[in-house]
Amino acid sequence: QSALTQPPSASGSPGQSVTISCTGSSNDVGGYNYVSWYQQYPGKAPKLIIHEVDKRPSGVPDRFSGSKSGNTASLTVSGLQAEDEADYYCSSHGGSSNFALFGGGTKVTVL
Amino acid sequence: QVQLVQSGAEMKKPGASVKVSCKASGYTFSDYYIHWLRQAPGQGPEWLGYINPKSGGTSYAQRFQGRVIVTRDTSIRTVYMDLSRLRSDDTAVYYCARRGPTFDYWGQGTLVAVSS
Numbered sequence: 001q002s003a004l005t006q007p008p009s010a011s012g013s014p015g016q017s018v019t020i021s022c023t024g025s026s027n028d029v030g031g032y033n034y035v036s037w038y039q040q041y042p043g044k045a046p047k048l049i050i051h052e053v054d055k056r057p058s059g060v061p062d063r064f065s066g067s068k069s070g071n072t073a074s075l076t077v078s079g080l081q082a083e084d085e086a087d088y089y090c091s092s093h094g095g096s097s098n099f100a101l102f103g104g105g106t107k108v109t110v111l
Numbered sequence: 112q113v114q115l116v117q118s119g120a121e122m123k124k125p126g127a128s129v130k131v132s133c134k135a136s137g138y139t140f141s142d143y144y145i146h147w148l149r150q151a152p153g154q155g156p157e158w159l160g161y162i163n164p165k166s167g168g169t170s171y172a173q174r175f176q177g178r179v180i181v182t183r184d185t186s187i188r189t190v191y192m193d194l195s196r197l198r199s200d201d202t203a204v205y206y207c208a209r210r211g212p213t214f215d216y217w218g219q220g221t222l223v224a225v226s227s
Contacts, residue, residue: 002154004155036213036214038156038214045206045218045219046156046206046214046217047217048213048215051212051213051215052212052213055212089156091156091213099146099158099170099172100158100214101158102155102156102157102158104154104155105154105155
């Protein structure tokens with residue numbers, strides 16, 4: 001069982017938006033602005049797409065956006081494209097004893 | 112460009128140890144902590160620990176304390192993760208990752224399979 005809770009799946013048609021939630025506690029997601037999101041294709045390493053709640057690394061399309069409210073963080077993918085079909089994982093700092101916590105992942109399907 | 116290149120897949124028997132390497136290039140090695148994570152099939156990543164390449168200082172997840180050791184060789188810009196007393200549920204892909212504000216660059220992953 002993962003430390004952070006994500007829905008196992010989400011889907012949308014090309015051009016639509018999909019939002020993935022990531023629920024933790026006040027000891028992790030709610031307590032720090034160190035929430036990250038990673039995109040992972042089968043057999044590949046995770047790729048950073050959002051850090052510090054809502055910051056995009058260079059090269060990541062602005063279709064990807066992040067936010068946080070209380071103990072829940074969210075990733076929104078706008079204008080869905082076929083290449084967005086992948087697994088998405090959230091991560092949060094969890095204090096000195098749980099440096100990095102992850103969610104169980106959400107599989108995004110583009111219909 | 113930043114690259115982290117890991118050693119190849121390993122097959123081990125229960126009770127054995129495994130050592131995975133991670134060679135860094137494309138940036139100042141001492142400026143970024145290197146972390147180790149693992150991902151079991153169908154699950155999210157799990158954090159194991161990290162090393163400060165400059166000082167050699169380490170920190171490990173509580174559940175791996177006493178079983179994992181992370182070391183580095185600054186002369187060849189390489190970090191090592193040693194996991195002992197392997198069990199079948201240690202079967203996973205093991206990743207090294209550079210920590211900037213977060214895990215911004217990852218190695219390609221090393222499959223460690225534990226089976227009798």
